[in-house]
Amino acid sequence: MTTTKMAFLFPGQGAQAIGMGRQLAASHDVARHLFEEVNDALSEDLFALMQNGPEDVLRLTRNAQPALFAASMAAVRVLETEIGKPLTAVATYVAGHSLGEYAALAAAGSLGIADAAQLLRQRGDAMQAAVADGDGAMAAILGADEAQIDAILTEASAKGLVQIANDNAPGQIVISGMTDAVDAAIDIAKDAGIRRAIKLPVSAPFHCDLMAPAADTMQSALGSVSMFDSIVPVICNVSAAAETDADMLRANLITQICSRVRWRETLMLLGQSEITHFIELGTGKVLSGLVKRTLEDVSIANLDGTDDLDKVLSQF
Incomplete structure (x- = not known):
């Protein structure tokens, strides 16, 4: 062995x-x-x-x-x-x-x-x-740490449920939730100068409530x-x-x-x-x-x- x-x-x-x-x-x-x-x-x-x-x-x-x-x-x-x-x-x-x-x-x-x-x-x-077509989405946020993401999601949650779905590697986090909330998180991240925030081509909002x-x-x-x-x-x-x-x-x-x-x-x-x-x-x-x-x-x-x-x- x-x-x-x-x-x-x-x-x-x-x-x-x-x-x-x-x-x-x-x-x-x-x-x-x-x-x-x-x-x-x-x-x-x-x-x-x-x-x-x-x-x-x-x-x-x-x-x-x-x-x-x-x-x-x-x-x-x-x-x-x-x-x-x-x-x-x-x-x-x-x-x-x-x-x-x-x-x-x-x-x-x-x-x-x-x-x-x-x-x-x-x-x-x-x-x-689990979720009707179009009601949920996911996005990758690159170049931010978990604390930054948490702050972004707290603000974006005014538009609906949104959570961290995948904490993949340092600076590589995927979020998941209601489409309006995910879209809001992308905009907030870009306004905060986060390197990259992109919606993912997925069919449902995985790994969230x-x-x-x-x-x-x-x-x-x-x-x-x-x-x-x-x-x-x-x-x-x-x-x-x-x-x-x-x-x-x-x-x-x-x-x-x-x-x-x-x-x-x-x-x-x-x-x-x-x-x-x-x-x-x-x-x-x-x-x-x-x-x-x-x-x-x-x-x-x-x-x-x-x-x-x-x-x-x-x-x-």
């Missing part, structure tokens, strides 16, 4: 792309079988949508969430095949951004593949249905699924704390729907825990970029396709 302290990270919504998982499915039977398992769980050919689009359909929350999960778990299976041992034998911690927490749980032995895929389909539908109906749906859905204590600790979005207890992991997935993703704090905890190697498993390099913005003197690699294998395997 390696003595290197490693954390495995799993991306969230927005990383999806046409062709995701293609290289791994073509080169490794374990990846192809994983995609077939997700297809069977959903009773549809999600992998075909991932390969061929159309992009606007793949981008729908109900499709993007299980698709990103499938791509991450295919990368887990390929990595495990290449190193000849389960990920749980080499991981010190795992963590996933928003929906990525489901992949982290599956990789850590807490949640089954079919159950996770079905839960993410329900989660996507519930999150999309407007998602309460979706949290109710997921409480029921998660209550009917078997979850197990995780083999390695999972750093949960809602607490930025390590958990292994199945009941706590389940509760955190429910709370997560309306709560901010504490990703900056997650990375800080991993840094304080002397993690030296970070591997992002799944589509894109978003989380790898956030690690670079947050931590110094760490090794970062991502496994998206076969072109990445040599660099990833060199970390072991």
Whole structure:
């Protein structure tokens, strides 16, 4: 077993792309079988949508969430095949951004593949249905700290509910809430000289209290699924704390729907825990970029396709 302290990270919504998982499915039977398992769980050919689009359909929350999960778990299976041992034998911690927490749980032995895929389909539908089209929005505010954002949101809340949704990295915070309030926050931020404040092309205001109906749906859905204590600790979005207890992991997935993703704090905890190697498993390099913005003197690699294998395997 390696003595290197490693954390495995799993991306969230927005990383999806046409062709995701293609290289791994073509080169490794374990990846192809994983995609077939997700297809069977959903009773549809999600992998075909991932390969061929159309992009606007793949981008729908109900499709993007299980698709990103499938791509991450295919990368887990390929990595495990290449190193000849389960990920749980080499991981010190795992963590996933928003929906990525489901992949982290599956990789850590807490949640089954079919159950996770079905839960993410329900989660996507519930999150999309929670707020009427046009009533909610999200925006990224770059170059401000949490105290500045809090002051902006206090003023903008005169227009309606608006909250921090993602604290991603130093100077990179995403807000979520009612459209008028988010628009007001953007204007206030610009007037305050904040470097950049831009509305995001999302279909619903995720990770704020407007998602309460979706949290109710997921409480029921998660209550009917078997979850197990995780083999390695999972750093949960809602607490930025390590958990292994199945009941706590389940509760955190429910709370997560309306709560901010504490990703900056997650990375800080991993840094304080002397993690030296970070591997992002799944589509894109978003989380790898956030690690670079947050931590110094760490090794970062991502496994998206076969072109990445040599660099990833060199970390072991």
